[in-house]
Amino acid sequence: MQKRNITFELTTFDSLEELSSEDANLMAEAVAARKNAYAPYSNFQVGAAVLLENGEIVIGNNQENASYPSGLCAERVAVFYAGAKYPGVGIKSIAITATSTTYQLTEPAAPCGNCRQSISEYEVRQKSPIALLMMGETGKILKCDSMADILPLGFDSSFL
Template structure:
């Protein structure tokens, strides 16, 4: 038997004010992205902001549908927009935040498994890790370098290429 251990690493900042101006602005852009969230069923708004190598910012928000599987998370809205429109302008970082009036969020919300797998795909495609900032409004910010720290068992099979 072999015992394997996986460790993930991230930095936690107690508030937005601890971040440098670039990261702080990206988190605020994710908040802005939530304005276009269509979340009448869950009442859980999510916003994502991608910062590209050129400095361009791409926004995405969750888009729900009464036929639940037809909706899409904020992260994938932003990432698919990038893939369709800016694939040569590499993603440097991504901020994600959420809000609901139903209860107070006390820590950052992590991305779902489907979003993490899409992030991993685009990270592989661009050959460069994506820095992810998970921002809890009026709370901590988690900064993660590379998707493997969020999804240590990400799916890749190079023979499928």
């Protein structure tokens, strides 16, 4: 038997002012997108902004449905829209922010498993990492350099 330890580096910023201007702008786009989320059931609003290699920013927000599995998370809305509107253009980074209408979210919310898998698919396909910025309504901001960091044993087409 052999045990393995899988680790990664994560950068923590105490405020938006500590981010690069590019990352701060991307997070501002995600915050704006979050405000238009349709979340009448969970009251959990999420916004995402995707920065593409060509400089374009594509946004998304969560869209709920009374039949819960029929909704979509902000990250997938943004990533799928980017893929549809700009096919073949690589994704450089994604900013994600979440809040609740029933409490103040002071910790960053990381993507769910479905979103991690979907973003990973794009990362593997483009053969380059996608940086992730994550923030709650207030508080610290987390940044990791690649989706593979938070999904280290990801499933991809090599298994098929």
